[in-house]
Amino acid sequence: xxxxxxxxxxxxxxxxxxxxxxxxxxxxxxxxxxxxxxxxxxxxxxxxxxxxxxxxxxxxxxxxxxxxxxxxxxxxxxxxxxxxxxxxxxxxxxxxxxxxxxxxxxxxxxxxxxxxxxxxxxxxxxxxxxxxxx
Amino acid sequence: xxxxxxxxxxxxxxxxxxxxxxxxxxxxxxxxxxxxxxxxxxxxxxxxxxxxxxxxxxxxxxxxxxxxxxxxxxxxxxxxx
Numbered sequence: 001x002x003x004x005x006x007x008x009x010x011x012x013x014x015x016x017x018x019x020x021x022x023x024x025x026x027x028x029x030x031x032x033x034x035x036x037x038x039x040x041x042x043x044x045x046x047x048x049x050x051x052x053x054x055x056x057x058x059x060x061x062x063x064x065x066x067x068x069x070x071x072x073x074x075x076x077x078x079x080x081x082x083x084x085x086x087x088x089x090x091x092x093x094x095x096x097x098x099x100x101x102x103x104x105x106x107x108x109x110x111x112x113x114x115x116x117x118x119x120x121x122x123x124x125x126x127x128x129x130x131x132x133x134x
Numbered sequence: 135x136x137x138x139x140x141x142x143x144x145x146x147x148x149x150x151x152x153x154x155x156x157x158x159x160x161x162x163x164x165x166x167x168x169x170x171x172x173x174x175x176x177x178x179x180x181x182x183x184x185x186x187x188x189x190x191x192x193x194x195x196x197x198x199x200x201x202x203x204x205x206x207x208x209x210x211x212x213x214x215x
Binding site: 037064072073074075085086087088089090091094 | 180181184185188193195196201202203204205
């Protein structure tokens with residue numbers, strides 16, 4: 001496939017990254033994460049009070065494939081802030097524990113990190129790439 | 135299925151000055167956790183440090199290696215015993 005060919009999935013992903021200041025590509029949804037790494041990343045974001053858009057990569061395997069092509073990052077989840085890849089679960093958790101996460105997201109630091117709770121209320125906006133493709 | 139030992143030796147062979155500690159944390163041969171220290175990380179962002187390690191395995195990440203959880207450090211960051 002030539003890189004000049006139009007690629008609606010890649011374009012939809014690039015647009016979504018562009019349009020949302022904080023966007024998380026994950027397995028499942030913030031309410032029902034389908035993978036422990038995605039669940040921990042959502043919990044860290046919610047714990048610092050972040051509002052973020054969330055894209056489930058599972059409905060279409062091409063979403064993950066094209067996303068990794070754009071980001072040069074092989075695993076899910078992937079967190080983007082202002083268009084730049086911040087990292088996956090390991091980096092987000094490291095930043096959460098060191099207190100770097102809130103300022104990176106443009107939020108006020110909230111003191112020392114609290115133990116994460118999986119049932120924090122969601123401030124996430126679900127976003128469905130596959131619905132943009134019809 | 136790669137072993138923790140194999141992942142360790144591949145990281146250490148591919149990245150100059152790298153030392154890796156790898157554990158298979160489910161025992162299933164597909165979920166690994168690695169702490170990697172390397173001179174090659176100096177001056178790179180955390181995300182580029184992780185990319186260097188992921189690049190060792192290419193498409194195996196997400197394939198045969200379902201998960202490779204990473205922590206990267208430069209030699210100066212590693213506490214000496």
